[in-house]
């Protein structure tokens with residue numbers, strides 16, 4: 001898919017490139033903890049102060065109200081500049097919690113939260129998965145009992161990325177006590193500082209602690225924090241997952257092309273033969289697939305939301321390509337080199353990439369969605 005860019009777009013691109021050249025942080029971002037929070041917020045605040053936060057968000061919420069084309073130009077320039085990965089602790093807020101509040105929230109919720117998100121003043125996390133309710137999201141058991149003007153929340157979430165450093169959570173709970181499956185759920189804004197919340201961080205395979213278990217013990221959340229209608233949380237959650245699977249990872253997908261170029265450089269610098277080796281061929285295939293992924297992503301971006309299931313194709317393709325790229329990197333490095341200090345970011349990314357086919361819906365679940373919702377095969381699985 002090709003975009004037609006106007007003269008104004010071209011001059012927008014130039015000013016984005018100039019600003020990024022002067023302002024991109026040069027330090028390596030911390031992987032987790034409070035340092036990761038401070039780094040991500042400081043970088044977002046800087047973008048906001050420079051007018052580069054929320055390019056396509058409405059001006060009334062602190063954005064610039066510009067077109068999707070401009071948003072894409074920004075993403076492209078962001079990647080070209082070598083800026084830090086956007087998969088940081090501001091990711092949930094900017095890419096799916098904020099957009100969900102914008103689409104389904106009350107005026108009060110929008111006015112309070114959206115400017116705070118864009119200006120780098122709040123970190124959000126996503127409290128959907130539970131032990132026993134991951135792929136089968138409709139199996140959620142964490143409950144919210146209505147008591148006066150509040151919901152009293154009890155239960156547990158798991159795998160909540162950035163829960164240890166978040167201010168707010170998009171929390172999916174069962175609010176209609178007799179309800180089953182997709183019915184009777186609510187999507188609620190949970191203030192992570194409320195009494196009764198305990199966060200227990202979990203260390204991952206790569207040694208980082210960027211997700212956690214979250215426990216709720218009689219946590220009182222005002223009913224005014226429900227986003228969308230009470231008991232209609234499933235539909236709101238599907239809006240969130242639509243953003244998460246469709247548009248949230250554009251920059252990450254564009255970054256993949258850059259990673260492949262770095263991999264090609266690494267391969268050649270270690271004496272690799274680009275023309276006559278299986279690794280050279282694998283890198284060339286990955287390069288072509290990354291270009292295809294970009295085209296697929298752009299095509300999906302401009303589709304009617306009714307066809308949002310296409311996001312599952314993009315998500316799955318991205319996840320599997322990502323794992324393949326870091327697998328090739330390990331082959332290039334070989335077992336001994338992989339221990340060298342200068343190669344540790346490749347090793348870290350390789351270990352992190354295992355989670356790509358789990359987070360945001362596993363590869364099997366994405367395949368179920370593609371089979372059932374796009375290809376029209378008989379229904380079978382969950383989520």
Ligand SMILES: Cc1cc2nc3c(=O)[nH]c(=O)nc-3n(C[C@H](O)[C@H](O)[C@H](O)COP(=O)(O)OP(=O)(O)OC[C@H]3O[C@@H](n4cnc5c(N)ncnc54)[C@H](O)[C@@H]3O)c2cc1C
Nearest residue numbers: 126128129134135159160161355358359360362364381382
């Ligand atoms: C890095 C990372 C970050 C995450 N961040 C968050 C977060 O911030 N917030 C949040 O809420 N969750 C988060 N998650 C959780 C993630 O959404 C779940 O792990 C995922 O949905 C899978 O659920 P599960 O772990 O319960 O596995 P299960 O659902 O128990 O699945 C186990 C296996 O069974 C397969 N399976 C299950 N059902 C089917 C089916 N119907 N058909 C075919 N195969 C099936 C799965 O594909 C998988 O291989 C994160 C996970 C990771 C890895």
